[in-house]
Amino acid sequence: MTIGSIASPVLAATNLTAPASCAPGGAPEQADVVSLTARHEPVEASQDKPSCEAMTTRDWKWGFKGHSMINSEAARELPEAMPQFFRNAGPSLAALASQPDRWKFRSLPLLSSVNRPDHWINSELLGERALPADRYQYLGMIVNDNLAQPNKAPGSVGFLPYQMAEMFEKLQAEMALYRREMHDNGSNTPLTRQLEQNIIYTAGILGHYVGDACQPLHVSVHGDGWDTTVEPNDEGFDTERGIHTRFESYFVNSAVNFDALQKKMQPARALEGQSMDLALNFINESRSHVRTLYRMDRDGKIDPRNPSQEGVDFTVDRMASGAQRLRDLWYTAWVRSERLAAEAQEPEWITADGDDGYNMSGYGI
Numbered sequence: 422m423t424i425g426s427i428a429s430p431v432l433a434a435t436n437l438t439a440p441a442s443c444a445p446g447g448a449p450e451q452a453d454v455v456s457l458t459a460r461h462e463p464v465e466a467s468q469d470k471p472s473c474e475a476m477t478t479r480d481w482k483w484g485f486k487g488h489s490m491i492n493s494e495a496a497r498e499l500p501e502a503m504p505q506f507f508r509n510a511g512p513s514l515a516a517l518a519s520q521p522d523r524w525k526f527r528s529l530p531l532l533s534s535v536n537r538p539d540h541w542i543n544s545e546l547l548g549e550r551a552l553p554a555d556r557y558q559y560l561g562m563i564v565n566d567n568l569a570q571p572n573k574a575p576g577s578v579g580f581l582p583y584q585m586a587e588m589f590e591k592l593q594a595e596m597a598l599y600r601r602e603m604h605d606n607g608s609n610t611p612l613t614r615q616l617e618q619n620i621i622y623t624a625g626i627l628g629h630y631v632g633d634a635c636q637p638l639h640v641s642v643h644g645d646g647w648d649t650t651v652e653p654n655d656e657g658f659d660t661e662r663g664i665h666t667r668f669e670s671y672f673v674n675s676a677v678n679f680d681a682l683q684k685k686m687q688p689a690r691a692l693e694g695q696s697m698d699l700a701l702n703f704i705n706e707s708r709s710h711v712r713t714l715y716r717m718d719r720d721g722k723i724d725p726r727n728p729s730q731e732g733v734d735f736t737v738d739r740m741a742s743g744a745q746r747l748r749d750l751w752y753t754a755w756v757r758s759e760r761l762a763a764e765a766q767e768p769e770w771i772t773a774d775g776d777d778g779y780n781m782s783g784y785g786i
Contacts, residue, residue, distance in 0.1 A: 689751070
């Protein structure tokens with residue numbers, strides 16, 4: 422069965438070309454940007470895998486197309502209660518969807534060490550532990566309980582829920598500052614215009630991590646091949662690397678289109694709950710689909726050369742869950758920012774004794 426795909430207006434707007442459908446005898450087109458997005462190195466050629474996997478050593482992961490579609494769909498038909506500049510920002514929000522993946526320069530090791538683990542969480546390694554309130558306590562728990570796999574750094578367990586929650590709160594802060602500046606000085610100040618850009622940027626980056634979280638392989642230790650050192654392989658799943666790219670890049674590029682995604686979307690709603698709870702609940706729901714995805718891979722239902730309707734429906738559901746959650750988070754941040762705006766303050770300067778510097782009294786200084 423052939424399931425067509427349509428061109429993405431987002432891809433056109435960003436002057437990049439999505440990979441063509443993976444088909445026998447043909448290779449996907451490559452953008453001018455090398456993707457280093459995965460927690461694993463690019464998939465190498467293998468005689469045991471479908472030929473499309475061996476086409477390139479530059480892989481797309483939850484590829485450019487998938488991330489862009491999620492941000493783009495989230496930005497469509499936002500509530501009128503949200504500011505006009507944000508409702509007009511769809512192309513920018515979509516263009517930012519893969520920005521955290523573009524930061525993965527091998528020659529910038531410090532950036533890489535803090536950026537890469539934000540894209541996943543190996544949930545099975547945590548057992549039934551309740552996660553601490555912030556990422557530093559969480560890292561301490563990983564070290565103290567020796568949760569990382571042998572010969573891997575503590576950060577390899579992953580920080581995705583923290584990154585989601587932190588970016589969501591940062592978006593609330595930027596929106597609150599915008600509301601305060603609009604109230605005090607109007608829409609025409611340099612700060613107001615900059616805050617608008619800050620909001621768009623933060624919202625777009627948040628979208629990347631929500632997009633990662635809706636992909637089951639980003640929230641499991643079985644992120645690219647079933648890890649038998651953690652759980653037994655009692656269903657005959659693939660233990661070799663390749664499923665990650667096969668699913669979120671080649672299959673998405675081959676089989677998913679905007680029409681199918683749009684049919685799954687609902688109007689934005691304000692969410693209830695703390696930031697970490699919202700992130701964890703979403704990640705836990707995504708994790709519940711890990712075995713389903715491995716079964717479909719085992720049974721050939723996410724073969725990009727011959728997409729099954731079951732595979733397409735599953736993939737669209739996952740992407741729609743990300744786009745819907747992102748739309749809801751953006752709207753929730755805007756709603757919550759109204760209350761936060763009363764707290765928004767400019768840094769105070771210490772001038773009584775003639776010293777210049779910020780008032781650090783709130784930090785015990």
